[in-house]
Amino acid sequence: MAAISSLPFAALRRAADWRPSTATPAVSVSGGVMLNARARRGSRSVVRCVATAGDIPPTVADTKMNFLKSYKRPIPSIYSTVLQELLVQQHLMRYKSTYQYDPVFALGFVTVYDQLMEGYPSTEDRDAIFKSYVTALNEDPETYRADAQRMEEWARSQNGNLLVEFSSRDGEIESILKDISERAQGKGNFSYSRFFAVGLFRLLELSNATEPTVLDKLCAALNINKKSVDRDLDVYRNLLSKLVQAKELLKEYIEREKKKREERLETPKPNEAVAKFDGSAYPLKH
Structure with a gap:
């Protein structure tokens, strides 16, 4: 992409008016962008940039449509509304240029x-x-x-001190955390998110690390901004609180509707009540 951004503006303007030709060779460059060049008499080569499908991330609408196509059954609104919001947020995280999947992020999302x-x-x-x-x-x-699951199993075998001393130990999860620390320091792709914060919180929870300073030390060891983590954990706790309240309301609504249905089934219809009354009051004689 550096080669594209360094092109003269005049060449880019000419490229906008250029039309493809079957005789024009295609030159592949990094990132999947195809550069088609055609020499013109008395002028510089004209370059046209055509992004391949792999360069264009799907839109939010595409991601939502993929979800709806895959799961076609109705979802209760209390769940559907939050799921759609999470899907939009995660789409934006997923397609950031600095995004790189890691197990702490996965743990956070699975927990949520x-x-x-x-x-x-x-x-x-x-x-x-x-x-x-x-x-x-x-x-x-x-x-x-x-x-x-791997992160949870590992965290259960840790305590607060072991958790923050991952950099001095060997192991599969320790290596994952070291890699995150290096990338967060600027040695690779890393994009902090709320799911990552929840993943850290889950590690502390499973390791029974109750000391407030443990989170400070863990964030420092991972090169993560502690203020961002605190802010996002507050959002997470508020979300859980509201979710519990909403589920209680839903439960009450379902029970109330169930009771109404049962009462309707038990209450005889007017014609049935009359027939029953007439039959009992005036039995037929044979």
Whole structure:
């Protein structure tokens, strides 16, 4: 892309008016951009930039449509509304130029999803929705689940001190955390997100690290801004609080509607009541 941005403006203007020719060779450059060049008499080569499909990320509408195509059953509005909002947020994270998947992010998302979908009427549907959601983002739902499980199992064997001393130890998860620390320091792609913050919180929770300073030390070891983590964890806690209240309201509504249906079934219709009364009051004689 550096070669494209360094082109003279005049050449770019001419490129906008250029039309493809079957005789024009295509030259591939990094990033999947095709540069078609054609020499003109008495002028410089004219370059036309054509981005391949791989360079253009899907739109939010594309991702939402992929989800709806994959999971076609109706979802109760209390779940559907939050899922759609999360999907939009995660789409924007997923297609940032600095995005790189990591297991802490996966743990955070899985934690949020499981909290959101707790109490969903069908476990089978809950799993199917998860699969459709992650697949709509062009990622692997099995990888998310497997990585989240690995992180949880590791965290249960840790304590506050061991958690923050990952850089001085060897191991699979320790290597993952070291890689995140290096990338967050600017040695590679890293894009902080709320899901990452929730992933850190889950690690602390499972390792029974109750000391407030542990989160400070862990953020420092990972080169993560502690203020951002605190802010996003507050948002997460507020979301959970509102979600619990909404689920309680939904539960009350379902129970109330169920009771109404039962009462309607138990109450005889007017004609049936009359027939029953007439039959009992004036029995037929044979």
